[in-house]
Amino acid sequence: MLVTLALVYELWVNSALSRHQFGWHFFVTQTWDPVAGQFGALPFIYGTVVTSMVALVLAVPAGVGAAIFLSELAPRKLSDAMTFLIELLAAVPSVIYGVIGMFVLLPVIKEYAYPALKNTLGWTPLFQGPFYGVSFLSAGIVLAVMILPFIVSVSRQVLMAVPQDQREGALALGATKWEMTWKVVVPFAKQGIFGSIFLALARALGETMAVTMVIGNDPKIHASLFAPGYSIAAIIANEFTEATSDAYISSLINLGLVLFALTIVINGVARLLIHATSRHSAQPA
């Protein structure tokens, strides 16, 4: 708590110059031009949010599905072994993900995923334009792989913690295993599954290295996921050591503050969401 407060204080004080100079325009300005002394945060906020959303869209169904398989269907030994392997994924350093992303994932996306997406979903603004490899999409996919272990591991634990009497209650009514899983076990574990998703999201928002390597580092806003972009964490890492003017440094710190605020807001939304969905599932008195 104290550390958090100290952190906010530092970010606040050191971003003062940027906040005074640009005010609220900082958040809505698309220009990032250190030479001209113009700093706007919008492309980075956009890049951070978009890559995280892509990651969630891919990782949530896969991760929750895998967790359900591991906790409900797989034999215990297989489940433990696979969970161990999946948890190992979480221990891989992010720079390795970046390297794999650059040298393995990008060619694969370019060869297979890009033409397929363009042909099927090319009519939406999300999948238009040329593809150079580095892009929002690539960053989102790398992030999805990185956050998957969190979703699988936490969701599986939560699912396994669903009391046996709940399962038996459903079975005793003539439910099949599948109906029991979908209509009793998963709803019972809903809160915990949401928790795992937001933990994963927090990780995705703050992830720096792997994203920096595959997002393209282009401070512009593009609707298409095929286009390169930039994220908050990536620009701070890339440009902090090169920041020459006080306004430049201050703006980067201001971006850090924004990332921090974004994380807090998302956490808040998550709590509200959990609260709203759990009205019927208050814990037993």
Next chain:
Amino acid sequence: MPRLTTPMPGSPKPSEELAGSSPAGDAAAPVTVQGAASAELFGPGVEEKMRITGLNFFYDKSQALYDVSLRIPTNHVTAFIGPSGCGKSTFLRTLNRMFETVKGTRVEGDVRLDGEDIFDLDVTSVRRRVGMVFQKSNPFPKSIFDNVAYGLRVNGGLSRAQVAERVERSLVRAALWDEVKHKLHESAYGLSGGQQQRLCIARALAVDPEVLLLDEPCSALDPIATAKIEELLLGLADSCTIVIVTHNMQQAARVSDYTGFFLMGKLVEFDRTEQIFQAPARKETEDYITGRFG
């Protein structure tokens, strides 16, 4: 699943003959108990709902039930008593194949529901016909209405109006309707312990089971809540076959028509409840009910 079909001691007919006499076609018709000995036990007009023959039950290598054979009468309350660990709950969990959720369990013997072998039937249909209420109330984290409607929705085929009507009827049958009718859409966890257990009974009744198994349903409840459930069971027995396991002998005496006494995995004695409590045939039974042991 290996099963033995040994003739039941004292049975008027060998069970093979019985099985042969009820082909799948008229399986729904209850088998009327015949023969002097069983007529004496069941009385005139009382039909057999379930017949258990030569039941042995194993948890891995250890045996929990030894050669249990008995018949459960239709639309009566049958109680099983006995000390902890005597196998009465295990016995109950074989009647709807709920034991199958535990790994390493194995059953030998024959369990028939209206003459049909429950191991030949689809497991979900067995559990629909033989409902169960557990020791600890286990409402789902849903509203009161959705809890009762759960089984109906799983089994499908009913309109919204029919579901609502069945939910109301089940809550009425479980003597809970008046207490919850104004808050059907609130969480079931807001109810008291006794109400939650009656909700679980309503949930089980909603799918119209032919047999309702209750596994020590009152062991976590106060005397008032217990009295309500006992009263409710007596009312239900008009339309449903009730099998209750209890470690409370007074409860068995109050609610049941027939009582079985289990000891160390064996069914020591099974008879009319008055007979068991007033003039038990076996010394072990007498020792247990007079409190000299257990």
